[in-house]
Amino acid sequence: MSGYTRPTSVDEALELLTGEGACVLAGGTDLAGQIDRGITAPALLVDLQDAGLGGIERDGDGLRIGAATTLADLAADALAAPYAVLATAAGLAASPLLRNQGTVGGNLCQHTRCWYYRGEEWNCWLGGGDTCFAQIGDHRKHNLEEGECISAHPSDLAPALAVCGATVVVRSLDGEREIPLLDLYRRPTDDNRSLIALARGELVVAVRLPAPPDGSAYLRTGARQAFSFPLVSVAAARRGDSVTLAAAGVANIPRALDPVDPLAGLPGHPQSAWKRKVLATLVERALASL
Amino acid sequence: MEITLEVNGRTYSIAPAGRRLLAVLRDDLELLGTKLACGEGACGACGVLLDGRPVNACLLFAEAAEGHEIVTIEGLSTGRAAAVQAAFVAEDALQCGFCTPGQVVSATVLLERTPHPTREEIHETMAGNLCRCGAYPKIERAILRAAGEA
Amino acid sequence: MTTRFVKTQKEMEGRYEDVWALVDESDETTSWKPDADLSLVGQPAPRQDGAARAAGRVRFTVDVKLAGMLHAAVLRSPAAHGTVRSLDLAAALATPGVRGVIGPESELSLTTRAPLLQAEPAYAGAAIAVVAADTLEAALAGVAALALDLEVLPHLVDMQEGLNEQRFTTDPTDEARGDAEAALAAAAVTIEFALDTPAHVQTPLEPHAAVASWDGDELTAWVSTLGMFAAREELAKAFGLRKDAVRVRTEFVGGGFGAKQGAGFEALAAAELARITGRPVRLVNDRHAEQLDGGRRAATRQTVRLGADRDGTLTAIDADAVVAQGQGGWVMPVLIPAQTLYRCANVRALTFPVKTNLRAQNAFRAPGVMEGTAAFEQAIDELALALNMDPLELRRLNHADVDQVSGLPYSSKQLLACYDRAAELAGWATRDELRKPQPDGLLRGMGCATQIWWGGGGPPSHATVRLDADGNATVITGIQDIGTGTLTSAQIVAAEELGLPLSQVRVVGGDTGPNVYGPVSGGSQTTPSVMPAVRSAAAKVRKTLLQLAGDVFEIAVEDLDLRDGRIRSSDGAIDAEVTEVTGKLGDATIDGSGSRGPNPDGFVVHTFGCQIAQVAVDVGLGEVRVERIVAVHDVGRIVNPLTASSQVEGGVLQGMAFALSEEFIVDPTTGVPVNAHLDDYKIPTIADMPEIIIDYPHVPDANLPTTGTKGLGEPPIIPTAAAIANAFAHATDRRAAALPLTRARVLETLA
Numbered sequence A: 001m002s003g004y005t006r007p008t009s010v011d012e013a014l015e016l017l018t019g020e021g022a023c024v025l026a027g028g029t030d031l032a033g034q035i036d037r038g039i040t041a042p043a044l045l046v047d048l049q050d051a052g053l054g055g056i057e058r059d060g061d062g063l064r065i066g067a068a069t070t071l072a073d074l075a076a077d078a079l080a081a082p083y084a085v086l087a088t089a090a091g092l093a094a095s096p097l098l099r100n101q102g103t104v105g106g107n108l109c110q111h112t113r114c115w116y117y118r119g120e121e122w123n124c125w126l127g128g129g130d131t132c133f134a135q136i137g138d139h140r141k142h143n144l145e146e147g148e149c150i151s152a153h154p155s156d157l158a159p160a161l162a163v164c165g166a167t168v169v170v171r172s173l174d175g176e177r178e179i180p181l182l183d184l185y186r187r188p189t190d191d192n193r194s195l196i197a198l199a200r201g202e203l204v205v206a207v208r209l210p211a212p213p214d215g216s217a218y219l220r221t222g223a224r225q226a227f228s229f230p231l232v233s234v235a236a237a238r239r240g241d242s243v244t245l246a247a248a249g250v251a252n253i254p255r256a257l258d259p260v261d262p263l264a265g266l267p268g269h270p271q272s273a274w275k276r277k278v279l280a281t282l283v284e285r286a287l288a289s290l
Numbered sequence B: 001m002e003i004t005l006e007v008n009g010r011t012y013s014i015a016p017a018g019r020r021l022l023a024v025l026r027d028d029l030e031l032l033g034t035k036l037a038c039g040e041g042a043c044g045a046c047g048v049l050l051d052g053r054p055v056n057a058c059l060l061f062a063e064a065a066e067g068h069e070i071v072t073i074e075g076l077s078t079g080r081a082a083a084v085q086a087a088f089v090a091e092d093a094l095q096c097g098f099c100t101p102g103q104v105v106s107a108t109v110l111l112e113r114t115p116h117p118t119r120e121e122i123h124e125t126m127a128g129n130l131c132r133c134g135a136y137p138k139i140e141r142a143i144l145r146a147a148g149e150a
Numbered sequence C: 001m002t003t004r005f006v007k008t009q010k011e012m013e014g015r016y017e018d019v020w021a022l023v024d025e026s027d028e029t030t031s032w033k034p035d036a037d038l039s040l041v042g043q044p045a046p047r048q049d050g051a052a053r054a055a056g057r058v059r060f061t062v063d064v065k066l067a068g069m070l071h072a073a074v075l076r077s078p079a080a081h082g083t084v085r086s087l088d089l090a091a092a093l094a095t096p097g098v099r100g101v102i103g104p105e106s107e108l109s110l111t112t113r114a115p116l117l118q119a120e121p122a123y124a125g126a127a128i129a130v131v132a133a134d135t136l137e138a139a140l141a142g143v144a145a146l147a148l149d150l151e152v153l154p155h156l157v158d159m160q161e162g163l164n165e166q167r168f169t170t171d172p173t174d175e176a177r178g179d180a181e182a183a184l185a186a187a188a189v190t191i192e193f194a195l196d197t198p199a200h201v202q203t204p205l206e207p208h209a210a211v212a213s214w215d216g217d218e219l220t221a222w223v224s225t226l227g228m229f230a231a232r233e234e235l236a237k238a239f240g241l242r243k244d245a246v247r248v249r250t251e252f253v254g255g256g257f258g259a260k261q262g263a264g265f266e267a268l269a270a271a272e273l274a275r276i277t278g279r280p281v282r283l284v285n286d287r288h289a290e291q292l293d294g295g296r297r298a299a300t301r302q303t304v305r306l307g308a309d310r311d312g313t314l315t316a317i318d319a320d321a322v323v324a325q326g327q328g329g330w331v332m333p334v335l336i337p338a339q340t341l342y343r344c345a346n347v348r349a350l351t352f353p354v355k356t357n358l359r360a361q362n363a364f365r366a367p368g369v370m371e372g373t374a375a376f377e378q379a380i381d382e383l384a385l386a387l388n389m390d391p392l393e394l395r396r397l398n399h400a401d402v403d404q405v406s407g408l409p410y411s412s413k414q415l416l417a418c419y420d421r422a423a424e425l426a427g428w429a430t431r432d433e434l435r436k437p438q439p440d441g442l443l444r445g446m447g448c449a450t451q452i453w454w455g456g457g458g459p460p461s462h463a464t465v466r467l468d469a470d471g472n473a474t475v476i477t478g479i480q481d482i483g484t485g486t487l488t489s490a491q492i493v494a495a496e497e498l499g500l501p502l503s504q505v506r507v508v509g510g511d512t513g514p515n516v517y518g519p520v521s522g523g524s525q526t527t528p529s530v531m532p533a534v535r536s537a538a539a540k541v542r543k544t545l546l547q548l549a550g551d552v553f554e555i556a557v558e559d560l561d562l563r564d565g566r567i568r569s570s571d572g573a574i575d576a577e578v579t580e581v582t583g584k585l586g587d588a589t590i591d592g593s594g595s596r597g598p599n600p601d602g603f604v605v606h607t608f609g610c611q612i613a614q615v616a617v618d619v620g621l622g623e624v625r626v627e628r629i630v631a632v633h634d635v636g637r638i639v640n641p642l643t644a645s646s647q648v649e650g651g652v653l654q655g656m657a658f659a660l661s662e663e664f665i666v667d668p669t670t671g672v673p674v675n676a677h678l679d680d681y682k683i684p685t686i687a688d689m690p691e692i693i694i695d696y697p698h699v700p701d702a703n704l705p706t707t708g709t710k711g712l713g714e715p716p717i718i719p720t721a722a723a724i725a726n727a728f729a730h731a732t733d734r735r736a737a738a739l740p741l742t743r744a745r746v747l748e749t750l751a
């Protein structure tokens, strides 16, 4: 059973997070599942809801989106509307109920949905074990990259934010750093199996966006018409003649794509290779819509 | 450790003991209309209003609900909600009825925000409430009826 | 009243059993004529308990809460096969709040055919031990304290491997008529089609659940079951009790779709722990347990070979099915469509029930027949293609006029009318227009499939009607309303017969206490079994009421009629409220009991139907979108069109999901299902819903007793997947080797 605390400032939250077993709680929609399936067992939940991290505001000619902003608020926000790719992604993620509860920070930091990672019956490589069960088992929903962990990145927001040129503001007791969105992620290594490049005690406090792109689009396919994780999604943004592409579902982290050769470096695995066709189609359609 | 919860306009003191709001509502407050069907955020049977917005009570830590206004199906019986419920009955938008409280919660909010929803808006807003019996065609009709359009 | 025993046959999901039926020979109820002037039957009526359901006020088994009640948690096997090396029951019992623990070695007071708990679990999710505690959290802590040490043993989950190794749950069956082999060799046109169908999990939103409470040697059990009388029987047997010492209560069930049979593990375990602890015990599956151990439609691998003359006459059907049974269970009739759907003299059907390390399969809405239809009806379309014939025409041409197995006539069959109506509603005649290039770039197609199922019902089924002084009638039944609206149908039938408005008739069920027997809610046999019993009970009350009216108004009974809550004489002189007669009853009531008579000999009873699907395929994404399903089913007289269409819609949506997204996936390495959760097992959302257009031939079955109704639970799920797959083939000219048509499978098929 976890303790619970609700700090009223970021500084207080950071202080609390240095405690043994302390864990960030935002909407809890992912964290609750992690706890229920034995992936995490936090001693203390540090709830961010009163830490002043919500809200979307103008930031120069761009935007600053607080980490605790809900997906529903982001999808409906007038300031965010010019970032069509982002508003669309936020509006398609999960379900209406989950979007009312889930936050931007939590969405970016959610754990993989790989069924072996989530299942209590397995202790897979990413979870600290020895075996990637997906590679020797059922990986029809997994990614297209080679690697130790072939899980598919689940966040709709991450690729959308990436193509908008977003940066992530990360704070710890040592201070603040700002990194490009894709740098929030890392490929796991033997000695550090995390997919997220945050150190202990670090908190995502906001996402910053430059001015809106000239055109943008977010396209995805899931296992059904609504309320399903992106099997593959493609975010696209155009500034002048320059196009940026990123995808979820094709690597274990959100991945930038080369507009000329989007499938480069994505050979696929026996049961997941079908995603290459989907990726190619989504890229083609996204580019056509810009 | 006790916390104070504001549910259906009443104030309760409860010991959350690390539980989710859903467990507290059902086990401590005996508000049994809200259902546990998956506990994974995947079905919406546990839908309640938190400050007027539908959320999954199965994933919401009870402590996190302190300081917010919670409304369950038991607190939804007047006005728009009554019209939605009447329309659900008239159109037979329920079979086993297990998902129904969650459906009514979501539908009520939908109509408060969008008094005349299109079919697409209904599909988008109701997609988080699964119905295994397959009452969807009639849920759509019931919402249109409650909106005065069927 | 002259009551006799009559020996008759009772059918359940295609299995026939001889039973003695009680028949009341003085029962004068005759069948309503097809054109009978009925005021309530056939009119839409909202559910009698709809308002309570919509307000969340009805109490399901998971909502039952008793004073002092304990909560049970189950330790389940994390492996597909293993043997328990150690289990620390004492540590669990010492956990704070824990009141009782049972394990595989525990001495139990109940006796069951198979052990309740497994020392050598043979599937992931098999129950090994159960802990009861003051709270669920304490029970879970107790489960953790058991510190299960399981030695993992080899498993088998691949049905092909099971077939190769000849690991069967029961002997393979070989059913034949004529000589299919020779006929195939001689046929002018032949096709062969193979299909893998997925394991399909019922996934009721209310999981399996039970609450048990003892009072001395009397047991009351709230059970989320489709058969409360079967549950009573099972509990009485297991604990060596008299039937009347067990009361099962099942007022509301949050879905079952076949999965919740009898008392189930839950009620047996809860009752055992309640006996041990002396406290009421509640046991509710969590979602993972429900998906692992609630049941499923078995995966199959089917091959169908067909032979036909040039003109399309079917001359040979040779079908085989490998069925991944899991640990056992009934072998569902997968090859019934092959054997009975069309006229054909030479048929062979081979079934291989393979034993795998999964839970025993159990019933899921139209078990066997639905997955059999998914393969067989695609094969028929392949034959149409080979013959260059319209698929619907081929089906009409091979229409079976009599039952192909017994040679007996059908009690009624309106299949040709279903074809015509479905074709008209779907625009079948112009279906090839859909294959022209579409402005949205999608490929479109239309496909059809035929449905056959039983659904005639039969005895035993009983009802009691009681009319009080206020003119209000209570109908006491033994049915559990699982969401089908059966209680409301009973209300309509009783009100019709009594000549009372619906508001004056209330139907109760969901309790074995009154000992008025009702059948299990399954096999599409509830409505046809129960309605005649209700009608005959109501008829007796009506008769008595008119007699009493004759006394009150001093007029011959023959001159009186009862309708719309009023008693009228044929000369118009009397036009009185029913209460003018019943008002004189004081606290007495007019009672009548009725039972379901046997089905007539010399017929077989079946339901039939046709569905036509229109799909749109996005070949770039592998997405199949079902745009429209037309469903026309011959189920005799429709009692309540409102709830009937709900049944059809529900069946269609479940069938659609079987075709598109639902698939229980088992990890080959460990034999453990990977998507035994609701987040990964994709049941449809409202956004997946196609337009569903429904109609019926509206021809009552004149050979069925008194109400002419057949069942409607299973028929609508049966042809949907086949129709969708046929529409997919029409759109793309390709046929997938397996269902469901997920993005991955569609792209692999089109590649």
Ligand SMILES: Cc1cc2nc3c(=O)[nH]c(=O)nc-3n(C[C@H](O)[C@H](O)[C@H](O)COP(=O)(O)OP(=O)(O)OC[C@H]3O[C@@H](n4cnc5c(N)ncnc54)[C@H](O)[C@@H]3O)c2cc1C
Binding pocket: A023, A024, A025, A026, A027, A028, A029, A030, A031, A032, A033, A067, A068, A071, A092, A093, A094, A095, A098, A101, A102, A103, A104, A105, A106, A107, A108, A109, A110, A111, A154, A155, A156, A157, A202, A203, A204, A205, A227, A228, A229, A230, B040, B041, B042, C679
């Ligand atoms: C059934 C289901 C379907 C879903 N479908 C989709 C989908 O289609 N698309 C999609 O994108 N997502 C989907 N999700 C994921 C959902 O969007 C996320 O659960 C949600 O956005 C997480 O937000 P939260 O605020 O609830 O995070 P929490 O659950 O509170 O946190 C998630 C994780 O992030 C950490 N964390 C949270 N905030 C911060 C922060 N500010 N700094 C550092 N770490 C932090 C937490 O410690 C935790 O590990 C789905 C989830 C469920 C349960």
Ligand code: SF4
Binding pocket: A112, A114, A115, A116, A117, A124, A125, A126, A127, A131, A132, A133, A134, A135, A142, A148, A149, A150, A151
């Ligand atoms: S893909 Fe990654 S998360 Fe999944 S089993 Fe392999 S290592 Fe674990």
Ligand code: FES
Binding pocket: B035, B036, B037, B038, B039, B040, B041, B042, B043, B044, B045, B046, B047, B056, B057, B058, B059
């Ligand atoms: S019970 Fe909460 S979403 Fe299913």
Ligand code: FES
Binding pocket: B093, B094, B095, B096, B097, B098, B099, B100, B130, B131, B132, B133, B134, B135, C205, C254, C255, C483
């Ligand atoms: S009515 Fe049964 S789940 Fe919706």
